[in-house]
Amino acid sequence: MLKFSGLSLRRGALLLLNDVNITIHAKQRVGITGANGSGKSSLFALINDSLHADTGHFTMPKSWIIANVAQESPSTERSAIDYVIDGDEQLRVIENNLEQANENHQGELLAKLYSQIEEVDGYTANSRAAQLLSGLGFTQLQLDNPVNSFSGGWRMRLNLAKALMCRSDLLLLDEPTNHLDLDAVLWLEEWLKKYQGTLLLISHDRDFLDSVMTHIAHIEHQNMTIYSGNYSQFERIRAEQLAQQQVLYERQQREIKHIQGFVDRFKAKATKAKQAQSRIKTLEKMELISQAHVDSPFHFEFHAPEKIPNPLISLENIKLGYLSASGVNTTILEHIHINLQPGSRIGLLGHNGAGKSTFIKLLANELKAQSGRVERSGELRIGYFAQHQLEQLHPEDTPLEHFHRLDKSASEQSLRSHLGGFGFSGDKVESKIAPFSGGEKARLVFATLVYQKPNLLLLDEPTNHLDLDMRHAISLALQEFEGAMVIVSHDRHLLRSVSDEFYLVADKRMDAFKGDLDDYRDWIAEQKRQETQTSQKTITGKISQLKTKKEQKRDDAEKRKQLQPLRNKLKKLEKELERLSMEKEKVEELLADSRIYEESEKQQLKDLLKKQSQVNQSLDVVEDEWMEISEKLESV
Numbered sequence: 001m002l003k004f005s006g007l008s009l010r011r012g013a014l015l016l017l018n019d020v021n022i023t024i025h026a027k028q029r030v031g032i033t034g035a036n037g038s039g040k041s042s043l044f045a046l047i048n049d050s051l052h053a054d055t056g057h058f059t060m061p062k063s064w065i066i067a068n069v070a071q072e073s074p075s076t077e078r079s080a081i082d083y084v085i086d087g088d089e090q091l092r093v094i095e096n097n098l099e100q101a102n103e104n105h106q107g108e109l110l111a112k113l114y115s116q117i118e119e120v121d122g123y124t125a126n127s128r129a130a131q132l133l134s135g136l137g138f139t140q141l142q143l144d145n146p147v148n149s150f151s152g153g154w155r156m157r158l159n160l161a162k163a164l165m166c167r168s169d170l171l172l173l174d175e176p177t178n179h180l181d182l183d184a185v186l187w188l189e190e191w192l193k194k195y196q197g198t199l200l201l202i203s204h205d206r207d208f209l210d211s212v213m214t215h216i217a218h219i220e221h222q223n224m225t226i227y228s229g230n231y232s233q234f235e236r237i238r239a240e241q242l243a244q245q246q247v248l249y250e251r252q253q254r255e256i257k258h259i260q261g262f263v264d265r266f267k268a269k270a271t272k273a274k275q276a277q278s279r280i281k282t283l284e285k286m287e288l289i290s291q292a293h294v295d296s297p298f299h300f301e302f303h304a305p306e307k308i309p310n311p312l313i314s315l316e317n318i319k320l321g322y323l324s325a326s327g328v329n330t331t332i333l334e335h336i337h338i339n340l341q342p343g344s345r346i347g348l349l350g351h352n353g354a355g356k357s358t359f360i361k362l363l364a365n366e367l368k369a370q371s372g373r374v375e376r377s378g379e380l381r382i383g384y385f386a387q388h389q390l391e392q393l394h395p396e397d398t399p400l401e402h403f404h405r406l407d408k409s410a411s412e413q414s415l416r417s418h419l420g421g422f423g424f425s426g427d428k429v430e431s432k433i434a435p436f437s438g439g440e441k442a443r444l445v446f447a448t449l450v451y452q453k454p455n456l457l458l459l460d461e462p463t464n465h466l467d468l469d470m471r472h473a474i475s476l477a478l479q480e481f482e483g484a485m486v487i488v489s490h491d492r493h494l495l496r497s498v499s500d501e502f503y504l505v506a507d508k509r510m511d512a513f514k515g516d517l518d519d520y521r522d523w524i525a526e527q528k529r530q531e532t533q534t535s536q537k538t539i540t541g542k543i544s545q546l547k548t549k550k551e552q553k554r555d556d557a558e559k560r561k562q563l564q565p566l567r568n569k570l571k572k573l574e575k576e577l578e579r580l581s582m583e584k585e586k587v588e589e590l591l592a593d594s595r596i597y598e599e600s601e602k603q604q605l606k607d608l609l610k611k612q613s614q615v616n617q618s619l620d621v622v623e624d625e626w627m628e629i630s631e632k633l634e635s636v
Helices: 041-048 081-086 089-103 107-119 122-135 152-163 183-195 206-212 229-240 250-264 270-292 355-365 386-392 399-406 413-420 426-430 438-451 469-481 492-498 519-547 551-592 601-635
Strands: 003-013 014-024 029-033 055-061 066-068 171-175 200-201 215-220 225-227 313-323 328-338 345-349 371-376 382-385 456-460 484-488 501-506 509-513
Touching: 003 041, 014 041, 014 225, 029 041, 029 206, 029 382, 041 171, 041 200, 066 152, 081 122, 081 152, 081 519, 089 107, 089 122, 107 122, 107 601, 122 152, 122 183, 122 601, 152 171, 152 183, 183 206, 183 519, 200 206, 206 492, 215 229, 215 386, 225 229, 313 355, 328 355, 328 509, 345 355, 345 382, 345 492, 355 484, 382 438, 386 438, 386 509, 399 413, 399 438, 438 469, 469 492, 484 492, 492 519, 501 519, 551 601
Parallel strands: 029 200, 029 215, 066 171, 171 200, 345 484, 345 501, 382 456, 456 484
Antiparallel strands: 003 014, 003 055, 215 225, 313 328, 313 371, 501 509
């Protein structure tokens, strides 16, 4: 178990935790929550022994193996699957020892090491690593690609797979879903439910925490408190505590009004029935959720757009893709027909790479259609949020200077008031953007988007790096937004709260999806099943086609070449058997002499008996190995 006793923790002069006394028991799955900067990642650094307590103690079993997700990946030519298998350090140690024992012809040690490989399930390492990579979105063809051929986001997925490959006692995951799409998030959720060790997870994904966690450890006001149950159960307890501080929840009422409006409009329509039911469930929880976030530092709303044309954008028979480096036109989506009208609130679903972000780039006018008709209203004002925009902020600016660039006529007080709603107040308003965290940059980009009064919102993973309070504030603001919205997100709670309809991007098409997010989970499972069946049929077909007579002869020659080391090994073992048999006969001959049992020969008898035992053990090991290799040769 993990035990924190009177623990105080600082980062520089900042006191993060003060006099913490909690115990986390083995096999518990604990979600670590709290505002950005409250000390969650510092807690992980303490557990990893890279940060030490100022006062108090932290203890955990010395024998425990800890698995972490590395924040950087080496630029190596090592294949993706080998890199992931490296996460099982114990297996790699056994494999190295096995190689050395083989070179030194240590028969007894070899037998022991082969047994150890079986004990650690080493013979299934390749298939286990392949399953991890498949779940995280890698294709079969990518498994042998070198690590340095992948982009930064995909290398983070490799690091996650490597951490999951480790047969750990304690798994530490810090925002593991940030670099994942919804499909991979759903897969990881199921994997973690089956994890047999102790799990500590930092996450701001409400649905993920609800599905996986058995406990919540909440950091607030320099203290950490453990709550039994998932995040919704924690929210209920916290809401009851905060309800004593504030009775009126104006924001809650606006949210309830929006959701009730959706239910009233669509519950009678067959195509919207499931979504209406989903909203009713959301409505039932809303009071507790709003109470739990009533002390949030984030309070903002979208101002009414100056004009809302109808339609905002019209797309007819659009074909969409890109020109490859070799000059070949690649089509990602085709036959797209859609009108974005005021009130359209579309959530995009689909596999990673299916074309969701590509479609949003078309709407944002960052990508041209290959063919088809695109009509944009002259009064269209787009608010576009994408991760690359975080890096386009001027690092030497302050938030205040950034907004003066946008609106030179605005007063300083009005800009400070706007920034305050996004958590930028006091000295933070006049601090340089360069050292800001990912979450702070994302909030600043969102503050910019809101300020511009758009009538069409395009949101591509807007919640990465944002904590639960900010996500909740975004959800509230989006529900009041009067224009149209298209969103891609792996945050299911946000999708469920702000989308009125879903579109599925798959097989180069974008069509209305009739179900809800639970139906989408079922759709993914069915797609995986079909892909597995197709892959198996394809592999079988290719093998049968390739086995021509000429190639069969080449295979046979290669097989003989591969078998030669086994034959050589067999000859060495036969010589060793002959030597040990002769040695055994010699010892038994000496033991057959009656004089060896006289009192004066007591020590020599003892030595001979010991020698006999050693020879017999060695014979057993070598004979077993000889039998194993002989059977392999016979089976081939």
